[in-house]
Amino acid sequence: MKLSTKLFAGFTIVSFIFMAVTFINYNLSQDVLESSAWVGQSQIITRNSSSLQRNITDMENGLRGYLLTGQEEFLEPYTASKDQIPPLMRSMEKMVANSPEQVDYLQKINLLHNRWLNEFAEQLIAEKRNDMALNPNSGLSGLKTAGKLRAKFGKQLTDSVRVLFKEFNYYEYRVRDARTERLNQAINYTRNVSTALTIFSVLLGFAWAWYITRLISGRISTMVKLADKISKGDYKTQIADPEHDELSKLSASLNVMASTIDRNITELERKNKELDQYAYVISHDLKAPLRGIENASRWIEEDMGRDLPHGIQEYLMMMRVRVHRMENLINGILDLARIGRTKKMEELVDVRQLVVEIIDMLSVPSNFRIEIPTEMPHIYTVRIYLEQVFSNLLSNAIKYNDKPEGLIKVSYIESTQYYTFSISDNGPGIDPEYHDRIFVIFQTLQERDAMESTGVGLAIVKKILERQGGTINVQSEPGKGATFTFNWPKIPLQETNSFIGSN
Known part of the structure; x- marks a missing residue:
């Protein structure tokens, strides 16, 4: 496998894990959002339930005050609450439409409230108004529905409504607690899964980076060792590289370089030996005639002795000086050539x-x-x-x-x-x-x-x-x-x- 393929594979795996983390987090967050929305809606339901119950209570109080005093001002909260109850009831029915139990509670509450309104409250108000028109100081005994008051018909209905509201709210709180627990579990699960996957992806990324780094650094270290060996004169060393990737080309180039240097050094050593031999031969062949010239000049001096003219003697001496200079020159050239050999x-x-x-x-x-x-x-x-x-x-x-x-x-x-x-x-x-x-x-x-x-x-x-x-x-x-x-x-x-x- 090529080195670039390994790098791309590692990047792809880590990227895939991050995508999986993102996808899982998205799905879990949807569940969290759904639970959060439901809890928020449940709070609205209980708040509307309290508002609805308060309006019913206000109607009861307004009715009671009017019946006792006959003053129309006491009917103002009655009338206001009467107008607010229907839209509140419809709104709550929509919000609990997916809960048959809650729908049943609301229907029962609505039924009882309508009975209290139509069969009791409205009749009493109408009778009270008629009675007040005839006799402003009249009480409740003269009303046709006074029997219902004595029989506590209205109180029974309102008590039943309160019981239904209590059961409705109890059911809502119980479901909300369950939803809240589910929300907390979803948040914790999301946090744990996200943390685990993130840690896993980071560790995997580090592990892959460590593997690639060790792979590259190890092979580069091998190449550096080869270069170091070459610099120290070991030109026969070679790198065994079975990977066949991008770095293999560099290894092959280094092997070729080492082989080329080895051949060149071997050839250079051979040439140097030839040059040493050539220099020795040249030195010997050049010095031999010089020694012959020097010896000949001395023989002439010895043979002629005192008969040798003074001018000739000076020439012979100059000849020997030039011969020594030539020998020193030859030695100097050889010494210069041998430096570093x-x-x-x-x-x-x-x-x-x-x-x-x-x-x-x-x-x-x-x-x-x-x-x-x-x-x-x-x-x-x-x-x-x-x-x-x-x-x-x-x-x-x-x-x-x-x-x-x-x-x-x-x-x-x-x-x-x-x-x-x-x-x-x-x-x-x-x-x-x-x-x-x-x-x-x-x-x-x-x-x-x-x-x-x-x-x-x-x-x-x-x-x-x-x-x-x-x-x-x-x-x-x-x-x-x-x-x-x-x-x-x-x-x-x-x-x-x-x-x-x-x-």
Whole structure:
């Protein structure tokens, strides 16, 4: 399965769960809303029931007051309630239409109230009015329906109505409590289901993200390890990747790169061996005639002895000098080519002790004074590289000095990344236009007959420092000496290799 398919599958699953959560929440919320609406309607029903019962009571009180006093003002609440009861009754019948029990209660209440109204209240009011028209001070005894009053006909009807209202309200409260309980259960169930599904979807999302992350990071880590092995010289390593997805292409590319580098390195090693052999043969073949020329010049001197003309003797001496120069040039070229070709072990180097040993080997003339710091750093590096840089710079400072009393100063400063060394002399100095030229191979500022030099030493120094990740520069003016400054990295740019340099 491709990596993109896995990512899409995880996204689809999580999205589906969220959709399911939304759908379930919607359905549960509908149930909650329905129950909430029913509870709200039940509250309206009980409120209307109370209002209806209060209006009936107001009619009773208004009727009683009128019968006792004969004053029409007592009929005002009676009349108002009489007008309000029918619409209230119709409204309640609509609201309880789905409950046969409640409908039955309302029908009974309506029936009893109509009997009380038509068979009792309205008759009494009409008789009372007629009686009051004839005799304003008349009482109740003269009314035709006075018997019903004595028989408590109206009270029985109103008591029955109150009982029905009580049963109606009791039933409504009981159903409302059940609905309220159902509402609470629905809310709790909705909350629990939503929480559970949400937690499950989040955990699933995290689990899938963790799986994809581990999958990608693990494979990338494998590729990084391969790249690290390649950087350390293990070019035969390969990545086994059976997934056949997008990252497999990168793995395949890395495997191809490793194989290509391995082939190129193998070919390069073969070429280097051929070059080493070629250099040895060339060196041997070039030096052999030079040694023959030198030997021939000495044989001529020995054979002719004192008969050898002075001019010829000078030519023979010049010939040998040129032969030695040629040998040094050949050695310098070979030394320059060997830099970085073979590995050298690093060690802890006492730089001050190294400089002291180099000065001892250079056989410094008696008219020279070399000043070195009492404290110099200890560097973990390849000793021979640092030795060659100091040796070339110090020997040049001695060789080209034209003062009766030569002075060379060695100093250093330390920064976060480099040790910066400086070698200053009081020699003839170097014109700024030649500052870059002196680091080019075979370039010298004096005629070789005037000063023996191959022009390779500073080229070797520059190459060593470049391979280490350092730099070198010169500050000088004619007649004011020269200062060569080079940076030696605390952490080399790359593994450096052995060399032998000569000037």
